[in-house]
Amino acid sequence: MKVRFCSGWFSTGMIGRPDLRAVHERRLRRSFTAPMQSMQRLSEQSAHSSLSLVKALSMTQSSPLSIDLKDVTKTYRGGVFALRGVSLQVHPGEIFGLLGPNGAGKSTLVKIMMTVVRPTTARGQVLGQPVGHNGTLANVGYLPEHHRFPPWLTGRQAVEFAGAMCKMPRKLRRRRTDELLELVHMREWAKKRLGTYSKGMQQRIGLAASLVNDPQLVLLDEPTDGVDPVGRREIRDVLTHMREQGKSVLVNSHILSELEMICDRVAILVQGLVARQGTVASLTSSSRCYEVISRATPEQASSLDGVEFESLGEGRSLLRIPSDDPVAIQPILDQLRSSEVMIESVLPKRESLEDLFVRSVTDPSTGVALDPGANRNTEVDVRSFETPSSESPDGGES
Ligand code: ADP
Numbered sequence: 344m345k346v347r348f349c350s351g352w353f354s355t356g357m358i359g360r361p362d363l364r365a366v367h368e369r370r371l372r373r374s375f376t377a378p379m380q381s382m383q384r385l386s387e388q389s390a391h392s393s394l395s396l397v398k399a400l401s402m403t404q405s406s407p408l409s410i411d412l413k414d415v416t417k418t419y420r421g422g423v424f425a426l427r428g429v430s431l432q433v434h435p436g437e438i439f440g441l442l443g444p445n446g447a448g449k450s451t452l453v454k455i456m457m458t459v460v461r462p463t464t465a466r467g468q469v470l471g472q473p474v475g476h477n478g479t480l481a482n483v484g485y486l487p488e489h490h491r492f493p494p495w496l497t498g499r500q501a502v503e504f505a506g507a508m509c510k511m512p513r514k515l516r517r518r519r520t521d522e523l524l525e526l527v528h529m530r531e532w533a534k535k536r537l538g539t540y541s542k543g544m545q546q547r548i549g550l551a552a553s554l555v556n557d558p559q560l561v562l563l564d565e566p567t568d569g570v571d572p573v574g575r576r577e578i579r580d581v582l583t584h585m586r587e588q589g590k591s592v593l594v595n596s597h598i599l600s601e602l603e604m605i606c607d608r609v610a611i612l613v614q615g616l617v618a619r620q621g622t623v624a625s626l627t628s629s630s631r632c633y634e635v636i637s638r639a640t641p642e643q644a645s646s647l648d649g650v651e652f653e654s655l656g657e658g659r660s661l662l663r664i665p666s667d668d669p670v671a672i673q674p675i676l677d678q679l680r681s682s683e684v685m686i687e688s689v690l691p692k693r694e695s696l697e698d699l700f701v702r703s704v705t706d707p708s709t710g711v712a713l714d715p716g717a718n719r720n721t722e723v724d725v726r727s728f729e730t731p732s733s734e735s736p737d738g739g740e741s
Contacts, residue, residue, distance in 0.1 A: 409437070412467040413465075417615075424614075427616050429452060429617055438605050440595070441593055444712075455474065461475070481509070485562050487564050498537060527551045549566075559591065561592050561593070563594045583605060623696050623699070632665050634662070634688075635679070636660070636688045637659070637684050643682055
């Protein structure tokens, strides 16, 4: 297939040299690893194998969820149990965080949705179509981790090429490229070669390329990797903009504080199993409390029912009241005031997403974090680890 996506590129010393041009086109197609790889070449390669899967799953009913995976398993050769029965739901208009330590199976799961990897078993749907349906990819955007663009392309050419691979008409893809370059704040750099870009700028172009087909669902693997704080905020704005348009975003990042800011719901994958799934607020509900910084002494604190005391030095102390009800803590505050204890601050607190993550990968019986990588003996079941809230580990809200 010939892709004439940008006349400017071919005009720089290539006109009249069709052999060279063909070589460059082939080179370009081979080395380009962004979403169109999955949408075109890889999907064509896997079309045959996916067909039987699609047939097997075609009896299922269309789901209103953007992603509705049920019991997905993947065992790689050599007995590597990468996924051991993953069920996961992403709603339209939702930013969903997929978290997990290295080797938990996140990439495998995303590749299964992108039809790049064939599951061992899978039920469920992506955008209302059975898992493995290639045609669905026309509505899906994908930013892989460590994606590489050919360094001789300009930012504009990379995004336009992505559009060409999605078979977008030239006029439309040019207009869309303009919009996207504006959205990721790369308009000024659009004519410069990618080889001169910083990591963060390449990420911005990768994000633009993943959105070129105006996808209903976008899967982003570490989209803010190497991006500076301003850029990270801009990328978060792009994602919230997508949410406002009713689109779904599945995002994987190791910057948990960032996910906590934007994700409506999260799933924590550990050794191929969903250890936790739900909103951060509900998953951390059992840890909610009030923290009071005051001048209370240990003796004064000991008379307060159920309150934990921690000395902060220089006469200051932290009192932890195990309740998230502002009414319930008033008698304790009254007691402190009646003892003429100076109160500096009263703040509602809960576990952070990072705390929740660490708890999810730590075996409560040993207090030791599980090893990274897939489980080889299927004995450890992280779902049996303490589930503090009312949410079920693999099925969302119960
Ligand atoms: P994550 O993205 O969470 O880091 P991966 O999905 O990449 O995890 O990998 C899950 C497990 O599957 C790891 O133990 C990894 O070594 C293994 N794995 C991934 N790809 C292959 C493969 N092609 N062949 C064999 N094992 C693999």
